[in-house]
Amino acid sequence: MMEQYGNVIKGAFFINNKNKVFLVSGLINFNPNKFNADGAGLYIGRLERDGFRLSMEGAQLINAKKNVLIIPDELVYDWTRGFKLKLKNPYKGYVIIKNGPDVLGCGKSNGELVLNYVPKARRILTFRKDAHVPISKD
Amino acid sequence: MKKQFKERAVKLLGSEAEDYFEILKKPLIKSLRVNTLKINIKSLVKRLEGKDWVLKQVPFIKQGFWVLKGPKHIGNCIEHFLGYFYSQEPASMIPPLVMNPKPGELILDLAASPGSKTSQIAAMMNDEGLIFANDVQINRIKILKINLQRIGVSSVIITRRDGGNYRKNPCMFDKVLVDAPCSAEGAVRKKWSILNQWNLRMINKLSRLQRFLIYSAFTALKPGGVLVYSTCTLTPEENERVIDCLLQRFPDARVVPFRIKGLKTRPGITEWGKESYDSSIKHCARVYPMDNDTEGFFIAKVRKR
Numbered sequence: 001m002m003e004q005y006g007n008v009i010k011g012a013f014f015i016n017n018k019n020k021v022f023l024v025s026g027l028i029n030f031n032p033n034k035f036n037a038d039g040a041g042l043y044i045g046r047l048e049r050d051g052f053r054l055s056m057e058g059a060q061l062i063n064a065k066k067n068v069l070i071i072p073d074e075l076v077y078d079w080t081r082g083f084k085l086k087l088k089n090p091y092k093g094y095v096i097i098k099n100g101p102d103v104l105g106c107g108k109s110n111g112e113l114v115l116n117y118v119p120k121a122r123r124i125l126t127f128r129k130d131a132h133v134p135i136s137k138d
Numbered sequence: 139m140k141k142q143f144k145e146r147a148v149k150l151l152g153s154e155a156e157d158y159f160e161i162l163k164k165p166l167i168k169s170l171r172v173n174t175l176k177i178n179i180k181s182l183v184k185r186l187e188g189k190d191w192v193l194k195q196v197p198f199i200k201q202g203f204w205v206l207k208g209p210k211h212i213g214n215c216i217e218h219f220l221g222y223f224y225s226q227e228p229a230s231m232i233p234p235l236v237m238n239p240k241p242g243e244l245i246l247d248l249a250a251s252p253g254s255k256t257s258q259i260a261a262m263m264n265d266e267g268l269i270f271a272n273d274v275q276i277n278r279i280k281i282l283k284i285n286l287q288r289i290g291v292s293s294v295i296i297t298r299r300d301g302g303n304y305r306k307n308p309c310m311f312d313k314v315l316v317d318a319p320c321s322a323e324g325a326v327r328k329k330w331s332i333l334n335q336w337n338l339r340m341i342n343k344l345s346r347l348q349r350f351l352i353y354s355a356f357t358a359l360k361p362g363g364v365l366v367y368s369t370c371t372l373t374p375e376e377n378e379r380v381i382d383c384l385l386q387r388f389p390d391a392r393v394v395p396f397r398i399k400g401l402k403t404r405p406g407i408t409e410w411g412k413e414s415y416d417s418s419i420k421h422c423a424r425v426y427p428m429d430n431d432t433e434g435f436f437i438a439k440v441r442k443r
Contacts, residue, residue, distance in 0.1 A: 036297060037295045057290045104220070
């Protein structure tokens with residue numbers, strides 16, 4: 001995390017068999033398996049071959065110093081709807097998406113296009129007339 | 139409105155029954171609870187008011203606000219997307235207030251989905267301690283996970299167990315919340331169709347399930363611990379009768395009085411039809427919709443000696 005985002009999330013972690021990382025600070029004395037748990041802690045990201053892809057909450061917690069892409073207001077609505085962003089930027093790989101004080105999650109940039117990892121269940125789906133027209137669809 | 143429903147309301151409320159029927163026709167005002175795990179109250183209020191929302195403080199909880207003016211669906215805005223607030227009815231914010239969880243405690247929420255009270259408990263504990271959030275249905279578990287993730291709760295274990303199964307973990311938890319499945323009579327203002335499904339057979343069936351859950355929850359509670367039982371219904375069979383059965387079955391259970399500043403409540407009833415309940419049940423609270431302009435709710439606080 002330090003290498004990729006210039007900061008770390010402190011606490012205890014649990015990694016499942018899908019390489020998903022959970023922050024489980026309160027669970028130190030408990031083995032979730034003993035209770036036949038369906039889930040435990042806060043999902044903060046996934047270990048991928050090319051780096052650590054943070055979840056939205058992971059991105060909000062880490063207070064990143066590196067690889068932070070600030071997007072303009074007119075792209076925020078596209079991002080929250082799950083669209084890729086066409087935006088020239090100096091980053092390659094996983095980036096934290098920010099607008100003002102809001103951390104909007106984590107994407108993957110190739111310098112021109114930023115892939116969107118906002119989960120489907122979380123996207124804003126309502127139609128808004130004044131919304132910015134999406135550049136490209138996921 | 140069914141005739142039997144009306145008759146029972148008149149029996150419960152007497153001359154105030156008409157006020158009750160009137161308020162049931164009035165839709166609920168949208169409301170939200172600020173998620174203090176991600177943002178402080180002042181900042182969110184300032185931000186939403188900057189977007190022309192008109193908020194009104196809920197008098198009995200500082201994180202709660204009614205949305206007098208705002209978008210049609212308050213869940214479809216960026217602040218909700220970021221987890222800065224939870225769309226929650228003020229009456230449903232009462233059980234965690236009564237429980238008063240403290241950082242470091244071990245809590246069980248026996249019927250947790252969709253997660254409004256679990257996330258409120260986590261915020262009150264500043265996400266320090268541990269909450270077992272349980273529900274029995276896989277679809278409800280999915281919703282619970284999405285909501286707890288959005289709110290940013292890390293001190294949680296989610297389990298999918300029959301609520302009765304927790305009796306296998308005796309004397310484990312400091313505090314337990316049983317927000318039991320109910321006939322939802324108190325939520326008529328949100329969904330009028332509840333009245334179409336309303337019938338006495340269902341109420342008695344639910345009452346049996348509620349007793350089963352509360353027995354299990356009480357067994358899982360540590361001596362000296364607190365159990366909060368709540369429903370969004372006003373039928374005595376699902377409320378006072380359940381608490382009375384608990385008191386009869388567990389001699390170490392004691393109903394504790396409580397008071398929340400700014401909230402108007404009425405005492406639990408001790409007689410209903412041919413049944414009479416333990417006198418301490420008057421310490422339970424009935425929240426009628428017309429008293430605080432909320433849903434109807436019932437809350438009981440029980441301590442294990």
